[in-house]
Amino acid sequence: MAILVTPETKILIQGITGSFGARHAQLSLDYGTQVAAGVTPGKGGQMFAGTVPIFDTVSEAVRETGATVSAVFVPPPFAADAILEGVDAGLDLVVAITEGIPVNDMVKVKLAMAGSKTRLIGPNCPGVVTPGSGKDSHGGCRIGISPGYIHKQGNVGVVSRSGTLTYEAVWQLTTRGYGQSTCVGIGGDPVNGTSHEDVLKMFNDDPETEAIIMIGEIGGTAEEEAAAWAKEHCKKPIAAFIAGATAPPGRRMGHAGAIVSGGKGTAAAKIDALKDAGIAVAATPADMAETLIRHWGR
DSSP: OOOOOOOOOOEEEETTTSSSHHHHHHHHHHHTTTEHHHHHTTTTOOOOTTTEEEEEEEHHHHHHOOOOOEEOOOOOHHHHHHHHHHHHHOOEEEEOOOSSSOHHHHHHHHHHHHHHOOEEESSSEEEEEOSSSSSSGGTSSEEESGGGGGEEEEEEEEEEEOHHHHHHHHHHHHHTTTTTTEEEESSSSSSSSSSHHHHHHHHHHHTTOOEEEEESSSSSSSHHHHHHHHHHHOSEHHHHHHHOTOOOOOOOOTTOOEEETTTTOOOOHHHHHHHHHTTOOOOGGHHHHHHEEEETOO
């Protein structure tokens, strides 16, 4: 069943004519994703790859193609407006791949989105993949920049703040014969649209997701909040990894949200909260899949 997107989901790509957006739009098409439209202001009426119509606005693209999800590959100064354009068009989901969106812009986006039907994934995230049943999971839905071929259709949900660690967890699972229901990269920025807890709730409600890998990192309290929710509500086995255990206190490491301050957000605090919730914690990134398999009893 998967969460957020299925192989039938029609997506549009904002920034499809830029080099980065175009490259990943083509990779999504090659994966079998239903890329229904592209959006680049001023280039309406053109075609991408000979099959994908380009529109000037998101609302026009939605009206003409029935797309319900957007991937945002728009440069940072314009990305907040691009997200809100998707909200105004009534999309179900906006996946913001763009890195470097000013925090103040994202605060304004969060306030503007309050009460809307649109869910935001990201920004600064690798996107969402629901693997298909074809060779190399072809025929699924790939939104963003994740390498499609590493995925395999199956029953493990993956949620992560780190793009690279998402790929590592997925590849570990696939090479061991365990497929994924949906893989969600929520991004590492301090102000984002969807949390670990949000995704855990969706996986918990998804009958085809039988087990979960959750990847976090130092900074903030999102992992502790997810652990507290899981302790009370989630009956599915969860394995976790927290990156940044050796980071010096007070220093930004990697993502904009990966900073420890005021005694909160340390790796130790997160690991303690996860273990208290009955979640198995991998000691290193190399152990993520094996930790889940042992905890799952498979």
